Amino acid sequence: MVQRIEPAAEPPVTLTSPYDLLTGYLDFHRDTVLRKLAGMSDEELRNSRLPSGWSPLGLLKHLAGVELRWLQWGFHGETVEEPWAEFTAGSRVWHVDPGESFEDVKTFFQEQCARSRATVAAARLEDRAATLGGKVPADEDRPTLIWILFHLLQEYARHVGHLDVARELADGAVGE
Numbered sequence: 001m002v003q004r005i006e007p008a009a010e011p012p013v014t015l016t017s018p019y020d021l022l023t024g025y026l027d028f029h030r031d032t033v034l035r036k037l038a039g040m041s042d043e044e045l046r047n048s049r050l051p052s053g054w055s056p057l058g059l060l061k062h063l064a065g066v067e068l069r070w071l072q073w074g075f076h077g078e079t080v081e082e083p084w085a086e087f088t089a090g091s092r093v094w095h096v097d098p099g100e101s102f103e104d105v106k107t108f109f110q111e112q113c114a115r116s117r118a119t120v121a122a123a124r125l126e127d128r129a130a131t132l133g134g135k136v137p138a139d140e141d142r143p144t145l146i147w148i149l150f151h152l153l154q155e156y157a158r159h160v161g162h163l164d165v166a167r168e169l170a171d172g173a174v175g176e
Contacts, residue, residue, distance in 0.1 A: 004165075005035055007176030020123055022118070022149040029156035030113050032176060034106065035064060036163045044170040045102055056166050058094030059159055061086040061105050066155055067112035070148050071119045077130025120145065 008031040011024030037045065037056055045057040054062075065086045073080040090096045096105060125146040132142060143151075167173050 003067065003171070003173040005173050005175035008035060009030055018146065020148070022125075022153060023120060025153055026149065028157065029153070029160055030063075030109075032160050033060065033156070033163060034109075034175060036160070036167050036173075037102070037106075039173070042102065046096065049166060049169045053093040054162075055094070055096065056163060056170070057096045057100075057102060057105055058086065058164060059166075060109050061096055061100075062094045063156065063159060064105070064109040064112045066152065067109075067116045070152060071116040072112070073134065073144075074126075074131055075129040075145060075148055076119050076124070080134075083134065125149075142176070 008028055010028055015021050015024065027094040028073050028075050037060060040056060048055045048058075065084065068080060072078045073083050084094075086094045097148060101152065123145050125144065127145050128139060129145075130136070130142075164174070
């Protein structure tokens with residue numbers, strides 16, 4: 001039996017502001033990720049059904065890290081102790097410690113998203129990142145906030161698609 005996951009509401013079709021479109025669709029995809037993960041067993045959250053080895057819970061931790069790296073570490077220029085926390089030394093597969101629960105990773109994700117929203121709300125789309133990968137490049141090499149938000153949007157869209165497949169393989173649930 002196929003279980004359907006009901007989609008979240010997309011931003012209104014009448015929006016014309018790039019800021020409202022980018023932030024609205026980021027929130028839409030953030031919500032979609034959580035909706036896709038809701039109801040999965042702990043075993044399915046932690047296991048991979050793919051040759052690359054990533055797990056749905058690892059994907060959530062990765063997206064929290066993406067938020068942290070691009071907006072807190074990069075754009076805002078905050079010091080971050082472990083900007084690549086979802087990776088272990090020498091591994092390209094997202095890692096979740098056995099002691100980290102779904103609720104722990106979900107809370108970390110939601111905290112990063114809230115911090116990202118605050119960072120974005122206090123800036124203009126044409127503002128440039130303070131750093132890039134922890135380094136301070138020349139002004140012309142620093143991405144603008146609008147570029148960062150568009151990059152985040154495409155990253156979320158891609159990973160939501162990955163999660164669609166992982167969820168269907170895990171328990172047959174389909175839908176936005």
